[in-house]
Amino acid sequence: MRAYMIPSDGAAPELSETDLPEPGPGELRLRIGACGLNFADLLMMKGTYQDTPRAPFTLGMEVAGVVDALGPGANGPAVGTRVAVFGGQGGLAEYGCFDAARAVPLPDAMSFEDAAAFQIAYGTSHVALDYKARLQPGETLLVLGAAGGVGLTAVEIGKLMGATVIACARGADKLEVARQAGADHLIDAKTQDILAECKALGGVDVVYDPVGGEQFKAAFRACKPEARLLPIGFASGEVPQVPANHLLVKNLSVMGLYWGGYLKFKPEVITDSLSTLLEWYEAGKLKPHISHVLPLEQAGDALELLRTRKSTGKVVVTPQPPSAGA
Template sequence: MKALLSRAPGGPETLVLEEVADPAPGPGQLLVRVKACAINYPDVLIIEDKYQFKPPRPFAPGGEIAGVVEAVGEAVSGWREGDRLIAMIGHGGLAEKVVVAAAMALPLPSERSFEDGSALILTYATSIHALLDRGRLQAGQTLLVLGAAGGVGLAAVELGKAYGARVVAAVSSDEKAEVAREAGADATLVYPRGPFDKEGSKALAQLFKDAVGPNGADIVYDPVGGDYAEPALRAIAWEGRYLVVGFPAGIPKLPLNLTLLKSCDVCGVFWGAFAARDPKANAAHIATLFRLWDEGKVAPKVSRTWPLEQGAEAIAWMAARKAVGKLVVTVG
């Protein structure tokens, strides 16, 4: 089979497409023929050895897949050859075949495409955990979403609306603002690109404040970080919740006096660890996501696809922060 491999730390240009032996499923595992693999920001980090997990090389990046069961390992029930599924696997998805733990696989409804299926879990499960568990979102509250046209950003916009929030979407271009409005955002703002000096940071804070209104944002959903974080925190409401989701713009340092003045919470969001520590709660969220998908309240937006041999380009697109919605590599 073919696989796009990382053999040494580096950017997308270091990935190589190679022929490797087919994997075989062990006990409790499924052999899956990959049909689609969504690209996420961890794929940028993992090949540079900057992610929380560093798999032994060589490995294929790609942690979110959809495909078809090709073989079933021992001690597996409920799955058979030909079944369609989606799964979060950490890495290994940019390959024609991959072994998946049966316990981590979810059935993909026949009416859903492999591309959309591969684009669902990571962004929406992260966002529903962030908004409900960490942000304690309530109907009528104001939600400010940074990076609102990216994968997790759009998921947060849709879920915020599904739970009755007033959603303010902050993005970096007019094109992305239109995408956020189509996803249901009540208001949008286009922020300038950083880095910002002191005056620039102050101006951005005012932009956020004007957009969320005089009472501030009850929840700030921040998958961007960098110089955008402090201005967003300055626009938070009394006893608001600032959700730390990601750092493509850099890891910020927040002035903690602001948290005292606003009596607000700064909440880390690590969905992967949450799912491992509380699988029952995560399963309940996943069931809710499938229901909202059926009701048309959420829908993965796949804006671009690449074939496997061009998978490095998809990761480069993500690294350059060009992604609108989800990027997907199709396989086979």
Template sequence: MRALICDQPNGYESLRLAEMPEPQAGPGELLIDIAAAAMNFADTLMAAGKYQVKPNPPFVPGLELAGTVAALGAGVTGFVIGQPVMAVVDHGAFAARAVAKASDTFAIPAGLGFPAAAGFPIAYGTSYGALVWKARLQKGETLLVHGAAGGVGLTAVEIGKALGARVIATAGGADKCAIAAAHGAEDVIDYKSEDVRERVKALTAGRGADVVYDPVGGDLFEASLRAIAWNGRLVVIGFAAGKVQQIPANILLVKNVDALGFYWGSYRAHAPELMAGAFRALADIYAKGQLRPHVSHELPLSDWREGFETLLGRRSTGKIVLLPQS
């Protein structure tokens, strides 16, 4: 089968498109014909050997996919061959076929196409877990979402709105702010031209945001610490700005702030029982029309280099999807 292969984790530039043997489904696994595979910032880290998961080379990058079930491993129930599914894998999505654990595979909500479904599990799963499990976001609270036009940020805007929160979104540039507003943000802040701290304070009559969802870090994290409400919860999702910030503990103490780290992928190993319930809840929210997955780029697998460059250049909104069959 055709796949994007990493021979050594020296960065995405060293990847190559080639033929390789097809994987086989083992006990508790499914073999999936991949129609679409979503790109994530974590893919760039894995290709550079900087991600938490470090597969032995050669390996195929790619963490999430959508397609149809091609074969069932021993002991797998609840799925049938030919069924449309979406799945999360440790690696292997940038190929024609991949193997996924049954516990990491989910039915695609009715009406959701393969490209949108491919980018659904990690982004929506992350935002649901961060806002519901970790931040305990309540109806009527104010949620501040950074990177609100990006892959995970946009899903946090939608889920926050669905949970009844007032959503303030930050994004870089008028076009990205407009996308965040179109997906439910009540107020938007262009961090390229506006002072985030001062705007949040003005929008909340000086109180600040109850919950901050931050996949960006860097200067935006510093602004968040000063724009969060007393007894607020600040959830660290990632470091897209490239800087791993240090948290001044005195600010946490004075404002009674909870600083919470959230890595959704670890729940697959430590609390897999939460996953099925989360995706049932997300399917219900989607069925109500409150989630509108956004894919800004659909590229054939042969254009993988363009995908990485677009992702790293922060020129995408929502998700970038590779199409292995094109």
């Protein structure tokens, strides 16, 4: 089979021919129909992600496809079941073996592309806004990086939860994507002053930030008393430092969120959230925005779209041709 692999520590990824994997105890083998890309894949390529595997390994954190085989003692979905899996790695391949307990059966109407674009982006935003920040109807939510993979879902979910949503992104095209997702107010990070614009709107109650850097600093200053700030990631490359004395003055809370971390110590947070999100999807309340779908042989191009920020929403790679999918 083919897999887009990092062959050794520090090496560039490459499309390779490798043996079909056999599922181990508690694992299932998936015939992969689609793999969603994430900013963390870029960090893994550099070896800077907190959960970077030892090489050799295959990139691709979240996948959807058909269960092809079960390993010894696997108590997951039966062979032939359509599922999505957050595996943390192994998705940019034609087949992969994953923990069967992480497999989530898909609604009949959900395509592999939608499923592969769903878990991390929607899961991160829902756990952040609902479980962590306790976002309330009528509050004001500021979403930085609002046209990106997680940011766009935060706009969508924030609006569903009854918040007034301020979307911040770079350029009119990206802001239009955020507006279509439900944003009430738009801020162009290239040309407008984030702090001034937020203050003119009365300040913010919750900040959702996958960007970091100067944008975090501006959002921090725009917070109302008792606001909650959610650092999700640092796409700017700069990890901001929080002035603790300012936290005291305004009674602010900073809540870090690593969605995948809950799988290790509190997995029910993830499963409960995904159950709610899939119900919303089936009810037509959520629709993943996928700007690009590319075949496995163009996995490098797909990752470059993320690196250069030329995508909106999600980028998906399809290891199998459509006839082998849904």
